[in-house]
Amino acid sequence: MPARSIASLSLSFGLVSIPVKLYTATESSSDVRFHMLAPDGSRVKQQYVSEKTGAVVERSSMNKGYEFEKDRFVVFTSDELKALEDGASHVVEIMAFIPEKAVDPVYYDKAYYIAPDKRGGKPYSLLQQALAESGRCALAKWAAKGKTRIVQVRPEADGLVFQQLLYADEVRPLKELNIEHVQVSDAELKLALQIIEQGAEDNYDPTAYEDEEKKRILAAIDEKIEGKQVVTNEPAEASTGSGQVIDLMDALRASLKGTAKVKTTAAPAPKRRSAEPMTDIPVAPKTRKPATRAAKTPVEAPAKVRARK
Known part of the structure; x- marks a missing residue:
C-alpha cells in the first residue's frame, strides 16, 4: 500500500x-500489540476515578490543573489552554x-x-x-x-x-553524570584501536539486523493458535560473577585473537598508586544479549500472523 x-x-x-x-x-x-483482558476473556476499559469520592469521572467534565504547591492547583479549561x-x-x-x-x-x-x-x-x-x-x-x-x-x-x-x-x-547534559576520566596506557589504547579496526565497516546496514524478541513473540503466538505448549527461553548465565575482575590487557589481547578466555582473579582488585595505569576493571554480569546479525535471506513473519494483517 x-x-x-x-x-x-x-x-x-x-x-x-x-x-x-x-x-x-x-x-x-510493526510492534506486536496485546490487549488487556478480564479473566473471562473480555476486553477491559480504563476509567478515571475521583480520589475524594471514588466516583467515575467522565473525560468531558475534566479540567487540567498545574500543581504549584503540594495538593494545590491552578485550573485551566480546554478553551484556556487552546488559546495559549x-x-x-x-x-x-x-x-x-x-x-x-x-x-x-x-x-x-x-x-x-x-x-x-x-x-x-x-x-x-x-x-x-x-x-x-x-x-x-x-x-x-x-x-x-x-x-x-x-x-x-x-x-x-x-x-x-x-x-x-x-x-x-x-535533553539532559552528559556532564551531569560526573563521569570519571581514567588514564589509560599507550599499550591498552593501541590494542583497543586494533580491535576497532578489526571490526570496522564502512556503512550501517539496517537490514543486517533483526528484532529477535519480535520473532520469538510471533512464533509463540502461532504456537498458541495451534494449541501447542509455549516453551519459555531461560536467560543465559553471565560468563563472570560480580565478584571477579578481568585483567584489561589480557582481555584486549583475547578480544583481538577472537578467543573467549581471559585471566580472572577474585575481587577486590589490589590497590594501585595513582601514577600507575589501571589494567584491571570490574566486570558486571551481562543483562541483555547484543543485537544479532540477520540472515542474508529475509526472514518472514509467521504465516498465521501475516494472514491477519
Whole structure:
C-alpha cells in the first residue's frame, strides 16, 4: 500500500516556496500489540476515578490543573489552554543553513519525510541538490499540534528528511553524570584501536539486523493458535560473577585473537598508586544479549500472523 501523507506544507526557501507533503518515516504498528483482558476473556476499559469520592469521572467534565504547591492547583479549561497554543501553520520557514554534522543526534526526535507536491518538483530537487553539494542542512520552524518545533531538513539520496529536533531543556547534559576520566596506557589504547579496526565497516546496514524478541513473540503466538505448549527461553548465565575482575590487557589481547578466555582473579582488585595505569576493571554480569546479525535471506513473519494483517 502506498504511503499516505499526513499534512500539506509549504517550505520557504529564500523567496522560493516549495509545496511539499509530509509523511511519517517510522512505523510503530510493526510492534506486536496485546490487549488487556478480564479473566473471562473480555476486553477491559480504563476509567478515571475521583480520589475524594471514588466516583467515575467522565473525560468531558475534566479540567487540567498545574500543581504549584503540594495538593494545590491552578485550573485551566480546554478553551484556556487552546488559546495559549501556537496556531498551526502550513508554512515551514527556513531560518539558517548549518553543517549537517553540527546537530548532535541526541537532539533528534521524530523523523518525517517530505516529498514534492504539485508543481514542487523542480524547487524541491534544487534544494536537495544544493544541500547535498554544500554539505549543509536547513534549520526551520514548524508549528503543529499547538507547539512550534525546530526541524532539520537534510538531504538523502532519495529525497529530503524532515527531522524534528528537541529543545535544549529537553535533553539532559552528559556532564551531569560526573563521569570519571581514567588514564589509560599507550599499550591498552593501541590494542583497543586494533580491535576497532578489526571490526570496522564502512556503512550501517539496517537490514543486517533483526528484532529477535519480535520473532520469538510471533512464533509463540502461532504456537498458541495451534494449541501447542509455549516453551519459555531461560536467560543465559553471565560468563563472570560480580565478584571477579578481568585483567584489561589480557582481555584486549583475547578480544583481538577472537578467543573467549581471559585471566580472572577474585575481587577486590589490589590497590594501585595513582601514577600507575589501571589494567584491571570490574566486570558486571551481562543483562541483555547484543543485537544479532540477520540472515542474508529475509526472514518472514509467521504465516498465521501475516494472514491477519
